Amino acid sequence: xxxxxxSREVADLYRRYAPAVHRRAVSLxxxxxxxxxxxxxxxLAYMKARSKLxxxxxxxxxxxxxxxxxxxxxxxxxxxxxxxxxGLELDEADDGAREEPAEAHPGEASRVDAAQDLALLTRGExxxxxxxxxxxxxxxxxxxxxxxxLDLSRKTVGKHLAHFADRxxxxxxxxxxxxxx
Amino acid sequence: xxxGRRIKDALLERYLAGDLAAEAKSxxxxxxxxxxxxxxxxxxxxxxxxxxxxxxxxGQMVARYERAARRRWWALPAVLAPLAAGAFAxxxxxxxxxxxxxxFITKGGVTLTVHLRxxxxxxxxxxxxxxxxxDAVRFELRAPGxxxxxxxGKDSAGKVTVYHPFGVLxxxxxxxxxxxxxxxxELDATKGREQLWGLWSDRPFGLxxxxxALRSGSPLxxxxxxxxxxxxxxxxx
Numbered sequence: 001x002x003x004x005x006x007s008r009e010v011a012d013l014y015r016r017y018a019p020a021v022h023r024r025a026v027s028l029x030x031x032x033x034x035x036x037x038x039x040x041x042x043x044l045a046y047m048k049a050r051s052k053l054x055x056x057x058x059x060x061x062x063x064x065x066x067x068x069x070x071x072x073x074x075x076x077x078x079x080x081x082x083x084x085x086x087g088l089e090l091d092e093a094d095d096g097a098r099e100e101p102a103e104a105h106p107g108e109a110s111r112v113d114a115a116q117d118l119a120l121l122t123r124g125e126x127x128x129x130x131x132x133x134x135x136x137x138x139x140x141x142x143x144x145x146x147x148x149x150l151d152l153s154r155k156t157v158g159k160h161l162a163h164f165a166d167r168x169x170x171x172x173x174x175x176x177x178x179x180x181x
Numbered sequence: 182x183x184x185g186r187r188i189k190d191a192l193l194e195r196y197l198a199g200d201l202a203a204e205a206k207s208x209x210x211x212x213x214x215x216x217x218x219x220x221x222x223x224x225x226x227x228x229x230x231x232x233x234x235x236x237x238x239x240g241q242m243v244a245r246y247e248r249a250a251r252r253r254w255w256a257l258p259a260v261l262a263p264l265a266a267g268a269f270a271x272x273x274x275x276x277x278x279x280x281x282x283x284x285f286i287t288k289g290g291v292t293l294t295v296h297l298r299x300x301x302x303x304x305x306x307x308x309x310x311x312x313x314x315x316d317a318v319r320f321e322l323r324a325p326g327x328x329x330x331x332x333x334g335k336d337s338a339g340k341v342t343v344y345h346p347f348g349v350l351x352x353x354x355x356x357x358x359x360x361x362x363x364x365x366x367e368l369d370a371t372k373g374r375e376q377l378w379g380l381w382s383d384r385p386f387g388l389x390x391x392x393x394a395l396r397s398g399s400p401l402x403x404x405x406x407x408x409x410x411x412x413x414x415x416x417x418x
Binding site for chain 2: 006007010011015016017018019023027039040043045047058059060069124125126127128135139163
């Protein structure tokens with residue numbers, strides 16, 4: 001692909017997805033300017049790696065994961081453990097229909113604290129796992145909703161979350177002498 | 182924030198970007214039809230998108246991309262999903278282990294093996310196995326215990342790629358009970374032999390020095406002291 005064609009592709013992708021990518025970054029960072037930088041870095045990373053994407057991978061799912069990963073990486077740098085993240089328990093009754101309103105979370109301050117805690121616990125995790133963990137443990141998505149965002153089956157989301165929770169519980173113990181709640 | 186909503190923003194965002202599959206789109210539209218608060222939120226997002234693009238048009242992004250492309254942006258940490266369900270269009274021949282002729286090298290108890298993904302399962306590749314379009318490759322890393330691991334490749338053109346965790350310059354958490362790593366990768370069209378390394382340590386470690394050593398031809402062992410290595414090789418044609 002020529003440089004001109006690449007530039008046109010960047011512009012087209014940006015027009016279509018940048019607002020969502022920016023809002024994703026803002027939701028995690030609460031800083032519009034920093035989110036703008038993350039937005040641009042997200043598209044640069046996407047363009048660099050797009051040749052390795054699986055056939056048919058929806059740009060939204062990939063960009064969403066990159067934006068989440070980049071934002072959490074920045075969040076992690078300024079995070080201190082607060083202990084506000086609830087125990088990393090999967091809802092065994094999660095049949096894809098968690099009774100949680102779309103806009104509900106336990107208050108913005110708690111949510112920010114929980115996000116910062118989870119940022120510390122997701123260090124070294126794959127972008128896919130990290131994104132699923134944030135959507136589930138901080139933002140209250142069901143496994144089905146996460147599957148719809150990331151193009152995964154509910155079962156696969158559940159497996160990723162369960163394995164992550166096992167790993168995170170061990171890290172959690174490093175941050176609090178009380179262990180998991 | 183609009184009260185009484187049932188559809189999460191992430192799904193509304195995907196819908197707004199026109200990126201939902203037909204069935205999911207129909208389901209979401211049915212949900213929207215019965216939920217004025219969600220329709221209102223969708224309109225908020227739509228208006229916000231227009232405002233964002235007015236305030237931040239693509240020009241600055243394109244200029245930054247073109248500057249980065251000129252530098253080849255080696256240092257930019259690309260991050261991608263492991264794309265566990267991945268399938269890739271490639272044609273290549275793998276020069277890879279058989280039971281009686283392993284092509285991997287083991288140091289300190291770490292072994293690296295390449296698998297060919299077929300549907301939901303994977304099978305270890307034997308020497309000379311020819312892959313066809315839509316095949317995907319995964320890695321099996323066997324290490325002494327829980328810790329952190331990565332897989333890095335260097336192709337015949339000298340290009341170094343972190344395959345696991347894909348594009349990330351930090352080793353991922355490793356569980357010995359799950360030696361088949363979740364990352365499925367596409368091998369590009371570069372012909373010739375590609376060397377692969379599996380790295381493991383019981384402590385977190387970065388991959389910047391390892392990738393730099395591989396690019397410069399320096400010994401990998403010296404770049405990552407304390408990290409155990411396993412190596413493999415494949416041949417693409």
